[in-house]
Amino acid sequence: MVQAATLPRNEAGIETAVGILKQRFGDRLQTGAAIRAQHGHTTTWIENQSPDAVVFPHSTEDVAQIIRTCGAHKVPVIPFGTGTSLEGHVNAPAGGISVDLTQMNRILAVNTSDLDCIVQPGVTREDLNTHLRDQGLFFPIDPGANASLGGMAATRASGTNAVRYGTMKDNVLSLEAVMPDGQVIRTGHRARKSSAGYDLTRLLIGAEGTLGIITEITLRLQGIPEAITSARCSFPTVDAACQAVMMTIQYGIPVARIELLDQMSVQAANAYSGLDLPETPLLLLEFHGSDSGAAEQAETFGQIAAEFGGVDFTATSTTEERNKLWQARHDMYWASLQLRPGAQGISTDVCVPISRLAECVTAAQDKAQELGLLAPIVGHVGDGNFHTLVLLDMEIATEVSAAEEFVGWLNDLAISMNGTCTGEHGIGQGKRPYLVKELGAATAYMAAIKAALDPDNIMNPGKIL
Amino acid sequence: MVQAATLPRNEAGIETAVGILKQRFGDRLQTGAAIRAQHGHTTTWIENQSPDAVVFPHSTEDVAQIIRTCGAHKVPVIPFGTGTSLEGHVNAPAGGISVDLTQMNRILAVNTSDLDCIVQPGVTREDLNTHLRDQGLFFPIDPGANASLGGMAATRASGTNAVRYGTMKDNVLSLEAVMPDGQVIRTGHRARKSSAGYDLTRLLIGAEGTLGIITEITLRLQGIPEAITSARCSFPTVDAACQAVMMTIQYGIPVARIELLDQMSVQAANAYSGLDLPETPLLLLEFHGSDSGAAEQAETFGQIAAEFGGVDFTATSTTEERNKLWQARHDMYWASLQLRPGAQGISTDVCVPISRLAECVTAAQDKAQELGLLAPIVGHVGDGNFHTLVLLDMEIATEVSAAEEFVGWLNDLAISMNGTCTGEHGIGQGKRPYLVKELGAATAYMAAIKAALDPDNIMNPGKIL
Secondary structure, eight states: OBOOOOOOOOHHHHHHHHHHHHHHHGGGEEOOHHHHHHHTOOSSSBOOOOOSEEEOOOSHHHHHHHHHHHHHTTOOEEEESSSOOSSSTTOOBTBOEEEEOTTOOOEEEEEGGGTEEEEOTTOBHHHHHHHHGGGTEEOOOOOSSOOBHHHHHHTTOOOTTHHHHOOHHHHEEEEEEEOTTSOEEEOOOSOSOOOOSSOHHHHHTTSTTSSOEEEEEEEEOEEOOSEEEEEEEEOSSHHHHHHHHHHHHHTTOOOSEEEEEOHHHHHHHHHHHTOOOOSSOEEEEEEEESHHHHHHHHHHHHHHHHHTTOEEEEEEOOHHHHHHHHHHHHTHHHHHHTTSTTOEEEEEEEEOOGGGHHHHHHHHHHHHHHTTOBOOEEEEGGGTEEEEEEEEOTTOHHHHHHHHHHHHHHHHHHHHTTOBSOSSSOOTTTTHHHHHHHHTTHHHHHHHHHHHHOTTOOBSTTSOO | OBOOOOOOOOHHHHHHHHHHHHHHHGGGEEOOHHHHHHHTOOSSSBOOOOOSEEEOOOSHHHHHHHHHHHHHTTOOEEEESSSOOSSSTTOOBTBOEEEEOTTOOOEEEEEGGGTEEEEOTTOBHHHHHHHHHTTTEEOOOOOSSOOBHHHHHHTTOOOTTHHHHOOHHHHEEEEEEEOTTSOEEEOOOSOSOOOOSSOHHHHHTTSTTSSOEEEEEEEEOEEOOSEEEEEEEEOSSHHHHHHHHHHHHHTTOOOSEEEEEOHHHHHHHHHHHTOOOOSSOEEEEEEEESHHHHHHHHHHHHHHHHHTTOEEEEEEOOHHHHHHHHHHHHTHHHHHHTTSTTOEEEEEEEEOOGGGHHHHHHHHHHHHHHTTOBOOEEEEGGGTEEEEEEEEOTTOHHHHHHHHHHHHHHHHHHHHTTOBSOSSSOOTTTTHHHHHHHHTTHHHHHHHHHHHHOTTOOBSTTSOO
């Protein structure tokens, strides 16, 4: 495991706050070692730093009480959704109270006429989409994991559909949140747009729980498209695939998803999902529109792909065929792990301007090889965003340090290409040094905002800044 | 004129700062009454509050010097773009220095492969689009006026294309800004998306210059669509037109513009632009796509419109016909003024959930009539956003007070419908009371952020908060 910095613990405050909250919440406050460890769980290599207690609020008022109690005793508060974040977001480096929001999971309103809905933060994206299906609506953001919508907002999540539908910042109309002083605010209402004052909605989106806890989310929804066409196409090189992506975007094809699998990922997918894809870089696509519109998009893409040496182009509108392809994409994490049974997968993401993407991906492949690391790559390439999954034996110290070198090198490279050290995973604990490299002086103003809103630094301390 | 609150003036500080800046900027600092009055100009009814001097920076370093000088002497700094804002944004209620950014008007880079560009804040949207045309690209945000892109970012502008392309918040990738302490920051780089830290980009967008001055803007661009089809359709009532809009959006037709003109506006357009439109509520639309795609969108809309009693539906792809229609829309301000020659037009905007739009527009028409006001309405109705242009004789005090009553009533109504007191005009001086009504406790956190970043309140004081 990679060490995460610990912060000084306020033992007396923690003890007092846990006592008070136990009185209020009874069995809804847990202090068992297993549940605490689970709430410090991180799917990366950062060591577990468990909270001292886990509390399960049912309402905004519950959350406000928790924050007020913790504020009065200067005790850290760490919001918890489904625990699928990747950079140590839910760790408790100074101890404190994990606020598990999974029981705040009600869908409060769906306004079909306005294509919006209001949900509690513990609703997962799959729950929401199941609920919406009969109404012909869907919520498009898909980060892979069945994450909670509160967590997705807090980490500014995105994923495969972002190239068309944007990220969480584009799909949240407004929020209700409990601020570090325990006050409840609304950042807006249900208007599609507003220029009323500072954009607190966007300030809380991506703040990773360091400025408050999101207790209600008003989301934009989309109508389920009349037609969905999936396609795949194999390319001789990563460069050729990226050229095709660039041309597709420039052409204005409103592609809903456009995913790159590098050669190693395709090999993994073939083995795991029983496919027989050509073992060269692959693009997987999805087009949304009317019957003729989606077909036209796929056809135009096919022509572009052919220009760049794309082969084995196939497009399908049948649900079964589509699901098979996308299931393979969704299973990539598990498929990749099978490239080295017993290894742990460390996922890191960067995002660069699309014109630099081929160069960045190719350099990452070369660097991994140079360091002796197995590291398949998949990417939401329409946005210039890709993930490298480093397959590690955590018991071998030289491998871990090689992987650390690789991740640092990749972040630096992305920043040097006018990109970002994280397209969608966030900063958490893991990427704090790169945030400073990327944004320099701007981080001082982030710190000033944090200090102004949370002077005692109780909200998810040790993250982002 | 409607009075705007004045704030205490720091006479000694202003005199010192003007002296220092005069030394540095020479003829690029002006103190003549006419130029000062022009820079306190507001196109609304709020009285002119002129700055003490106007300075014309040429570089980020110039802006930093101005802010540092003003900061050292606690003198207000008021950024100025083209002066087309509508709520007193450029007034100087405590005096101070107007920073006119029109000479920072260079397009620094256009990256066609990445569909982005970097501009200085004084570049206007028309200048940018003229520059881009040969490269097959355009910047979609069109607030009507040929505003500067810095001003558009600072006020979170949007306009007719927002229903498809979003507002400034969706089309700015990152900013360079000079903060209130004179430090220069970058809020991001050229990645299409990032989850690196607090979203300072979105915090500055819509902050109306109260948190710093934007000195460089990295913008997303769009490819000019293969085909543009315009259409118009007349409806028996505002309600029927709004029902058609709602169905169009629910259908997922990616309409690029969908504008409502109420009956009075249609009458004004006919008279001013020599048209012979049926004098009932009208929808004007634009569709972007491939040849077949745009045509299909128009056809589908035509079917929807017919369901709601739409008549006289016409669609055209010829540039001349399109321009004639949209010129009439763009001329609505002047056309409306001709409904009452000599009157001043006071434009106010609100935005509500689309399901409440018909009710809100109809209530506004009734209320204006009840108060004896002439007030044609046009709207970016795909977003639920509309503008009422109250035609006033500013010499008649009872009219002015009736108009004030009307504007207040309309803002309250929009807020009561889960909407916002401003969809795109911003808060400035004019809408400050409504911001508090709309967002309540949240405004205290805006004030805390303002105090943290600008403790001496030098950046555009008296606006938003």
